Amino acid sequence: MRFSSLSGVSALTLAALTAPASCKPADSTYDYIVVGGGPAGLITAERLSEANKKVLLLERGHGPTVATGSNHTLSWDSSLTPIDVPGLSSAVGGLDLWNEYMCDDTAALAACVLGGGVTVNYMVFVHPPARDFDDKWPKGWKWNDVAPAADRLYARNQGTLVPSKNNERYDQGLYNTLSGFFDNLGWKSVDMIKQPNEKHEVYSWPSWNVKNALRAGPVRTYLPLAQKRNNFTLRMGSKVIRVVRSGSRATGVEVETAAGKKEIVKLSKNGRVVLSAGALTTPRLLFNSGIGPKKQILTAKKTGVTLPAERNWINLPVGENLMDHPIFTFTVKTDGAWGMLDTDSVLNGTDTKNIDLYEQKSSGVLTQGRHRMIFFSSNKGSDGVTRYFQGSCAAGGDGIASIKVYMTHGLTSTGVLGMTEEGKTVIEKSPYLQTDGDVEAAKAFVQDMVEKITDSSSGFVLQKETNTTAIIKAVTSGNHYAGTTKMGTDDGRKGGSSVVDTNAKIYGMDNLFVSDAGIHPDLPTGNIQTIVMVAAEAAVAKILAC
Structure with a gap:
């Protein structure tokens, strides 16, 4: 080579x-x-x-x-x-x-x-469920067609729920608190690697792209x-x-x-x-x-x-079907006991406890990614389309859960990617919440989450954006462009x-x-x-x- x-x-x-x-x-x-x-x-x-x-x-x-x-x-x-x-x-x-x-x-x-x-x-x-290919991919690209390709990938790059070599999980306070919350709602725990098609009212330990205690x-x-x-x-x-x-x-x-x-x-x-x-x-x-x-090619011409x-x-129609996952953020104060990993002390070498466990035994919190729980659910809109949501849950402070909810499979909004005369690509039309169906589904899911989080029985307090309108307005990009x-x-x-x-x-x-x-x-x-x-x-x- x-x-x-x-x-x-x-x-x-x-x-x-x-x-x-x-x-x-x-x-x-x-x-x-x-x-x-x-x-x-x-x-x-x-x-x-x-x-x-x-x-x-x-x-x-x-x-x-x-x-x-x-x-x-x-x-x-x-x-x-x-x-x-x-x-x-x-x-x-x-x-x-x-x-x-x-x-x-x-x-x-x-x-x-x-x-x-x-x-x-x-x-x-996230191992894709069969529907990710079966719904809109063309003939020859349905799940049964691409499953062998997935097997080839997973043979080399499987992902893991337990990256620590000693098979222990670390820093589980957030998971324990949120799993109790979801259990009370009637949701169920799944293994998101072994049960990839389970994507409604379920939660899991995160599947991380980690192998041998290293980013894979x-x-x-x-x-x-x-x-x-x-x-x-x-x-x-x-x-x-x-x-x-x-x-x-x-x-x-x-x-x-x-x-x-x-x-x-x-x-x-x-x-x-x-x-x-x-x-x-x-x-x-x-x-x-x-x-x-032609419009974009003429712009390219101006770049020389x-x-x-x-x-x-x-x-x-290059650039004309731009898609991405919009993110809605929930900041939740709980009575749980956890904090954020002090990455500065790891970088400068003073966190000898975690560094030694990682270096000597390929174990510990440093083998894990940022998140402590991933959850999935869905809703069906008045347009008959089922849209899915993924929640990625990480520490946002002492006893604080930062929950990023992605609207994912089933969304119907698209945008347009173009080009400037300086040769940079530019989003000419946003791909977020462009259809009535997506707006309806987002509002319904966010409102449901707000009600569950703020119910007196949860013991939680919603911080920063505290209502559906504010959370929807603060939508951010998922950076999952396709x-x-x-x-x-x-x-x-x-x-x-x-x-x-x-x-x-x-x-x-x-x-x-x-x-x-x-x-x-x-x-x-x-x-x-x-x-x-x-x-x-x-x-x-x-x-x-x-």
Whole structure:
């Protein structure tokens, strides 16, 4: 495996000192160029290399682990970074590396680091229920079709409810308090890994994306397998600008390095490009390649990008099915006894008790993520649609539960992702609460929760936003974006809503594919990372077979 990387500091310094070079071809050619080293891109690239294809994986960011080149190590263990330690996941957003890892040209929060969002998220790992595929995914992508792909993922990256090696759970005060509350409401306890289809009035210990006491994900569970093969090359610090086209064929990609150098990386004679840059970035790559609504391509033209001749533009609804999970926040004061983990004392090495348990026995609270409980429920609206809700519960202070409720599967609102003349993606229409059905369902669920929490028998007090109107008004983004390159059988060139066909191939192109969350025609019932990985496993199998 060939490995090319620049550290964050040296790359930025070099970029400042080196003037942009003219675009020139690179020497090597590849059977597959995969754009984007997030979860979908890593899975796609590894499976392609496993199939004996010559693969180049291009990632604009850098590695988050020591093995992938990071020097952001912990003071008490030079083999680990804060990203590695599950218990530090809540602290990552306050560290200097956060700004280094975040994209600066996307419409909303997105991670430009190897591993993508899986590198920096809270690690909640929700196995998708069958309905997540059965309801709106096209023929060939129903649960029975993709279940083998899920099995392939789980064989490497299962998730766990008990990440501590000694099989103990730590800091269970919040769970004990809230489980009693939900038991009194008649809800039931489930194992969210073993019972993925149970999603109404249920709660569970969190399923975390943790393996061997470390943050898991494709950087740890797929990339090392690809790195053992000579047919796999990873290039970090490489920002793809566009797909180079000759009519309906992709011939390569234009890349800008951290040093400002531009080059064309070419495909082999029968090569293919797979875009896996994420639902907020893949659309820009398509606009820059003459694929998408004419309005967006004309905006791309103003950025100075080299476009194909207008006769070769492909009019597809790229960006026009933007979806996300809206979040409604409940801050609940209880009589429970718990506090928040002092991550500063872990980072500076003074919390020797928890550090020693983690270092010496791969056990303790540092093996766990931020949350202490996940719950699910649903309601059926007057439009006949059942909408699902996920509650992610974490400590918000002494005896305080911070509950983030996501409206998930079944919501009907969509937005539009576009592009500015500066080359950044922008949300032109919000995807949140755009339909009467979604508004009705959100109000009904939030009102029901408010009534249950504030009932005198609960012993709870609602803080901050304390009524339904205020909670709905304070809606925030789930950062689980999908749908911007929607998959389906209704060809978008002919008035349909789909950008890719059921082989994940762009309509109107011979050898250009997408494998990231943009192809999802529906939102999942829980956090999106797991279904992104499942769908990528299924997509790469389709790509290899077609």
